[in-house]
Structure formats: structure tokens, C-alpha cells
Amino acid sequence: MDSEKRQKESRVKLLITGNEAIAESAIQAGCRFYAGYPITPQNELTAYMAHHMQDRGGVFIQAEAETAAINMVYGASAAGARAMTSSSSPGISLKQEGISYLAGAELPSVIVNIMRGGPGLGNIAPAQSDYFQATRSGGHGDYHCLVLAPSTVQECYDLTALAFELSDKYRVPAIILGDGMLGQMMEPIVVTKFRAPSLKQSNKPWALTGCKDRKANVVKSFYLKEGDLEKFNLKLQSKYQKIQREEERWEELFLNDVKIVLVAYGSMARIAKGAVKALREKGKKVGLIRPISLWPFPKKAFAKIRKQYLVIEMSYGQMLEDVQLAVNGQAGIEFLGRSGGGVPSEAEIIAKVNKIYHG
Amino acid sequence: MDKIYAHPKSLRDVSTHYCPGCGHGLAHRLITEVVDELGIREKVIGVAPVGCAVVAYEYWDFDCSEAAHGRALAVATGIKRVRPENIVFTYQGDGDLAAIGTNETIHAANRGENLSVFFINNAVYGMTGGQMAPTTLLNQKTSTTPDGRCAQLQGFPLKISEMLALLPGVKYIERVSLHSPQEIIKTKKAMKKALINQMEGIGFSLVEILSPCPTYWGLSPKPALDWIKNTMVKEFPLGVIK
Numbered sequence: 334m335d336s337e338k339r340q341k342e343s344r345v346k347l348l349i350t351g352n353e354a355i356a357e358s359a360i361q362a363g364c365r366f367y368a369g370y371p372i373t374p375q376n377e378l379t380a381y382m383a384h385h386m387q388d389r390g391g392v393f394i395q396a397e398a399e400t401a402a403i404n405m406v407y408g409a410s411a412a413g414a415r416a417m418t419s420s421s422s423p424g425i426s427l428k429q430e431g432i433s434y435l436a437g438a439e440l441p442s443v444i445v446n447i448m449r450g451g452p453g454l455g456n457i458a459p460a461q462s463d464y465f466q467a468t469r470s471g472g473h474g475d476y477h478c479l480v481l482a483p484s485t486v487q488e489c490y491d492l493t494a495l496a497f498e499l500s501d502k503y504r505v506p507a508i509i510l511g512d513g514m515l516g517q518m519m520e521p522i523v524v525t526k527f528r529a530p531s532l533k534q535s536n537k538p539w540a541l542t543g544c545k546d547r548k549a550n551v552v553k554s555f556y557l558k559e560g561d562l563e564k565f566n567l568k569l570q571s572k573y574q575k576i577q578r579e580e581e582r583w584e585e586l587f588l589n590d591v592k593i594v595l596v597a598y599g600s601m602a603r604i605a606k607g608a609v610k611a612l613r614e615k616g617k618k619v620g621l622i623r624p625i626s627l628w629p630f631p632k633k634a635f636a637k638i639r640k641q642y643l644v645i646e647m648s649y650g651q652m653l654e655d656v657q658l659a660v661n662g663q664a665g666i667e668f669l670g671r672s673g674g675g676v677p678s679e680a681e682i683i684a685k686v687n688k689i690y691h692g
Numbered sequence: 693m694d695k696i697y698a699h700p701k702s703l704r705d706v707s708t709h710y711c712p713g714c715g716h717g718l719a720h721r722l723i724t725e726v727v728d729e730l731g732i733r734e735k736v737i738g739v740a741p742v743g744c745a746v747v748a749y750e751y752w753d754f755d756c757s758e759a760a761h762g763r764a765l766a767v768a769t770g771i772k773r774v775r776p777e778n779i780v781f782t783y784q785g786d787g788d789l790a791a792i793g794t795n796e797t798i799h800a801a802n803r804g805e806n807l808s809v810f811f812i813n814n815a816v817y818g819m820t821g822g823q824m825a826p827t828t829l830l831n832q833k834t835s836t837t838p839d840g841r842c843a844q845l846q847g848f849p850l851k852i853s854e855m856l857a858l859l860p861g862v863k864y865i866e867r868v869s870l871h872s873p874q875e876i877i878k879t880k881k882a883m884k885k886a887l888i889n890q891m892e893g894i895g896f897s898l899v900e901i902l903s904p905c906p907t908y909w910g911l912s913p914k915p916a917l918d919w920i921k922n923t924m925v926k927e928f929p930l931g932v933i934k
């Protein structure tokens with residue numbers, strides 16, 4: 334939501350964490366069902382829902398496992414409600430079967446992944462190593478989730494409501510992909526009053542409500558008759574193409590007069606921004622592309638600029654592949670990445686830029 | 693003249709894909725009769741399992757959802773919590789409810805979700821070709837217990853209904869069977885009770901239904917019914933458990 338519009342609406346300032354901002358946004362966006370299972374570093378989100386959902390007309394369930402949580406979301410969404418679950422990396426792995434079923438049954442839903450270090454139990458430090466899982470159908474089958482990556486607490490708030498909107502619009506699951514740093518960080522945000530559709534008014538003729546005055550509805554992803562599943566897949570694909578055309582989102586900084594373009598998302602982009610500003614002060618022509626939608630990946634941002642790129646991630650090069658696909662050999666790409674608890678620092682970024690600049 | 697037997701409104705007029713002598717078709721029909729008799733067709737939402745009954749929604753003419761294998765009670769929880777005014781039931785096989793979905797089953801029951809569960813115990817995995825189920829009897833041969841189920845290696849038939857009966861959130865559990873007309877009448881009565889319990893807000897109700905699978909028992913339909921009567925009920929005694 335743009336700042337002008339935000340000013341017109343009632344302005345309430347809150348000082349909250351990224352996790353809480355996601356939760357608050359979801360409730361305001363009309364999320365009526367939340368199920369989660371505890372895992373660090375996203376516990377504040379679950380706790381916020383436990384405190385607020387019931388009082389504000391929703392349902393909160395602490396599920397017995399992530400598998401149950403995602404399938405409860407499936408049920409709630411099938412019944413027509415806006416529904417959400419959240420977790421962190423290991424828990425998101427457990428949800429993958431359910432996410433595939435949500436995609437297969439075309440059920441809107443929001444899934445929050447506040448990423449931590451992996452593989453396996455890994456650790457609870459922030460990481461961005463679930464990028465592949467989020468953007469390349471982490472479960473089985475040819476499907477996509479819409480993936481939005483906030484980089485500030487304000488954006489946690491804004492993008493969560495947007496995720497519900499887009500998820501309903503296209504009937505695809507949407508993922509909010511953050512990391513432990515963003516989830517735990519406290520910042521002041523401006524809260525807007527979203528006008529969410531109520532369960533009764535929501536325009537979901539496919540939802541399960543009981544077959545009064547209409548034919549029976551079925552929510553399913555099973556197509557056994559020869560040719561039917563291929564037909565259904567083609568329908569999904571054309572929907573994904575539409576999303577790809579219409580929903581690319583990114584932020585850009587100093588791209589008018591630039592020699593090296595940094596590419597980073599989420600928390601990593603904040604650190605990269607710091608490096609860009611410091612380098613600009615030293616007269617270095619450095620800019621930034623910050624993908625906000627990771628799927629669809631903002632390819633258009635790269636079409637305009639054939640310069641040297643430096644991709645920076647809290648992983649060993651996952652978004653890097655999307656940049657390579659977008660640039661398609663038309664420009665040089667360098668990479669700086671750390672993971673497993675390591676976060677590329679502003680100083681490391683500056684050193685790397687200087688090396689490329691003079692190298 | 694009163695019509696005492698007719699095609700249920702909630703049952704579509706199509707032929708099913710089930711093998712000759714299979715219990716699923718009968719159990720489907722009993723559910724639709726009960727739904728009609730209670731006048732809840734326009735309020736009911738069924739959750740189909742992954743198993744032989746995966747396409748139950750092609751036979752039931754009311755709102756239905758599919759659920760991933762074992763997750764029917766999580767899906768039903770989501771539906772019912774959002775739409776408490778609807779009548780929500782799951783229909784699940786023994787693999788679905790008592791193996792891959794045991795966690796969902798126990799915790800939905802323990803939360804005392806106001807749901808009705810129809811649990812088809814046919815002592816095998818039908819859909820995948822007759823493998824051992826948690827409910828397979830000792831010495832029963834299946835494709836994955838070629839020498840018969842052996843307690844030392846494969847454990848014992850799982851009595852999930854008795855286990856669930858221990859939970860305070862569970863209000864009603866009965867084990868019934870489809871092996872004779874008398875038992876079928878009892879099955880229908882139990883199904884009705886499970887749905888009425890939900891309508892009255894009483895809480896979690898489960899009906900376990902012993903159901904023939906002639907194909908993977910290696911028996912023709914009539915001996916399959918006799919096998920339930922003479923053998924299966926010894927391991928899984930009929931009656932109200934809670």
C-alpha cells in the first residue's frame with residue numbers, strides 16, 4: 334500500500350516485531366483460521382494469534398504437528414475462510430505435502446516461513462536457504478506458490494495482507510518468506526484498517542458451505558480419468574503465466590547511473606542497502622535491485638540493465654539461479670553468500686564490491 | 693401407500709468402482725440413508741480419505757472435500773471450526789485413520805472436536821493392493837506379510853477404537869459390522885447416533901465398521917462375510933465401546 338493512501342486511512346503507530354506484524358496484518362486482512370506448531374524463530378507469531386484470534390472472531394489451534402496444521406488450513410480454506418499457518422524451515426518441510434494439495438485443490442492460503450539455518454535441525458540463526466523450496470514447488474507436482482519477501486517490519490505488515498488478497502484472487506497458496514532476523518526485529522509501523530470480506534460475504538462459490546440451493550461442491554486434486562489431470566495442469570500453468578505477467582514486484586535504488594548492481598532480498602537487502610549508501614558516499618556507482626516477489630521472480634527489473642551484478646544471499650546461491658536466468662548471459666554475475674548462521678556483513682559486501690570495481 | 697425403500701436422495705444414481713462384495717458401497721449407502729432421514733443433506737460436508745473410498749464424493753450428492761492420506765480429521769477440524777453450523781464427517785480406512793493418520797486421529801479426538809467419524813476396518817490396505825494394515829490379524833496373509841502377520845516382527849492388530857475410548861474428549865464409540873442384515877441395521881443406527889451427537893453438540897463420535905475386502909482376503913463375497921463373523925470379531929468384538 335502506498336504511503337499516501339496509508340495517510341488517508343486511520344493512522345495507528347505500533348512498535349512490534351516482524352512476527353507480530355505478520356499476525357496483526359493477517360487478522361486485519363480477515364484471516365479467520367490459524368493453526369501452528371511451536372518452532373523458533375517464529376513463536377511470537379503463534380503466540381500473537383493465540384492471544385488475539387478468538388477475541389477478534391477467528392479460530393486459533395495449536396496443532397499436534399505441522400502436517401496437521403497445514404491440513405487444518407486446507408479444511409478452513411475449503412470452507413471458504415481466509416486461513417494461515419506459520420512455521421520455520423524444518424516445520425515448513427513437513428508442510429510440503431499439504432502445500433502441494435492446497436495448490437492441487439486451488440485453495441487460497443497463506444503460509445509463513447521465518448527461515449532458520451539448515452539442513453536438518455540446523456540452528457535458529459537467520460538464513461535464506463529455503464529459497465529453492467519456496468519458489469520451486471517444494472512439494473510434489475508442477476505447481477507454484479506466490480512468494481513475497483518482506484524486508485522491514487512495515488513490509489511484513491503490508492505484504493501479509495497483500496498475500497491474502499492475491500491468494501484469493503488467483504486461488505494459489507501464498508508464502509511469506511522471511512528470516513529469523515526480520516521475525517524477531519522490532520520496528521515502528523503504521524497500521525492501516527484493511528477492509529476484509531467477511532465469511533458470509535466472501536465471493537467463493539466453490540467453497541464447502543452445504544449444498545443448499547445449489548449443486549454439491551467438491552474440493553479435490555484427484556483426476557483419474559485419462560487426460561483430465563493434464564488438462565487441469567494446463568489450466569494451472571496458464572494461471573501461473575498470468576501471475577508471472579502481472580505480479581512481479583521489486584524495489585530499485587540508484588539504477589540510473591550505475592556500474593555494479595547489488596541483488597538481495599529480505600533482511601539481506603537491508604544490509605546491502607547500507608553498503609550501497611556507504612559506497613555511494615565514496616563516489617562508487619553502485620545500485621540495488623531488491624526482489625519483493627520471489628515467485629514470480631521480477632525478471633523485468635533485469636531486462637533494462639546490462640551491467641555487472643553482485644548477488645548477495647544468506648545461502649550459498651539459490652536466488653542466484655533466478656538472476657542467472659533473468660540476465661541470460663547478457664551481463665556478468667558475481668556472488669557473495671553465507672549461511673548456517675553466517676550473514677554477509679556490510680564490510681564484506683563493500684570489500685567484494687571494491688574488488689569487482691577495481692578488478 | 694407408504695414408500696419404505698427408495699434410492700436415497702444423497703446417493704448419486706451411478707455405479708461404483710468397488711470390487712464385488714466390497715463393503716465400501718454398502719457403507720456409503722447407509723450414510724446417505726441416514727443423511728436423508730435426518731434431513732441434513734444441505735448442511736452436511738463429508739471428508740473423503742485416500743484409500744479405496746477416495747472418490748466417495750462421486751457417489752455422495754452433497755458437499756465433500758478430499759484430504760491427503762491420513763489427514764481427514766485435520767481437514768474436518770478446519771472445516772468444522774470455521775462452519776460450526778454444518779455437519780462434518782470423515783470416512784476413513786484403517787491405514788488412513790490408524791497408521792499414517794494416527795496423530796491426527798488421536799488429537800482431533802482428544803480436542804473433542806464435534807465431528808462424526810466413519811472408520812472402515814477391512815484389515816488390509818485395499819487401494820494399494822492388499823498390504824498389511826495396522827488392523828491386520830495375526831497370521832493373516834497379505835502382500836507384505838506373505839507368511840502371515842507375526843507379532844514379533846509386525847506387532848499386534850491395533851485397537852484404535854479402544855485406545856480412543858480412553859480420551860475424555862471422546863463421547864461415543866461403537867464397533868459394528870457389515871456381515872449380516874442384522875449387523876447392517878445396527879451399523880445404520882450407530883451412524884445415525886454419531887451424526888445426531890454432532891447435531892446436538894455432544895462431541896467426538898466414531899463408528900468402526902468391520903467391512904469385507906474379498907479381493908485382498910482371497911475369498912469370494914460370502915466366505916468373506918463369514919470370515920468377519922467367525923474370525924475378525926474375535927479380535928475386534930462388536931458393541932458400544934464408549
Ligand SMILES: Cc1ncc(C[n+]2csc(CCOP(=O)(O)OP(=O)(O)O)c2C)c(N)n1
Binds near residue numbers: 743784818
Ligand atoms: C503419503 C501417501 N503415502 C501412501 C499413499 C498410498 N496409499 C494410498 S491408499 C493407501 C492405504 C489405504 O488403505 P486403507 O486406509 O486401509 O483404505 P482401503 O483402501 O483399504 O479402503 C496407501 C498406503 C498415499 N496416497 N499417500
